[in-house]
Amino acid sequence: MEIQWIDGFEIHVSVDNGTVVITANKEGLLSLAGQMTALADTVPGSHIHYDDLNSLEEGSREMIIEKRTEPGRENRSPFYKSLAWNEEGRR
Numbered sequence: 113m114e115i116q117w118i119d120g121f122e123i124h125v126s127v128d129n130g131t132v133v134i135t136a137n138k139e140g141l142l143s144l145a146g147q148m149t150a151l152a153d154t155v156p157g158s159h160i161h162y163d164d165l166n167s168l169e170e171g172s173r174e175m176i177i178e179k180r181t182e183p184g185r186e187n188r189s190p191f192y193k194s195l196a197w198n199e200e201g202r203r
Contacts, residue, residue, distance in 0.1 A: 116150075119139065134175075147160055157181070159179070
């Protein structure tokens with residue numbers, strides 16, 4: 113899967129009272145939309161990892177978006193299950 117970014121993208125991810133908030137400019141939203149479309153065409157368990165070291169603005173929370181196997185069932189990949197998350201969404 114090829115991850116493409118539109119020049120000038122800005123994306124920030126935060127958690128506010130347990131709610132994930134994604135804030136982005138037009139280029140960021142279009143980039144995410146294209147990446148979600150590409151992810152939809154991959155095999156179950158495929159995922160995209162976003163953090164402030166590779167794509168998000170400084171101070172952003174990490175975010176992983178993964179394609180699941182079957183609707184309504186917990187079918188997370190071994191990668192996801194290996195992450196130890198606390199209640200605030202931090203590893």
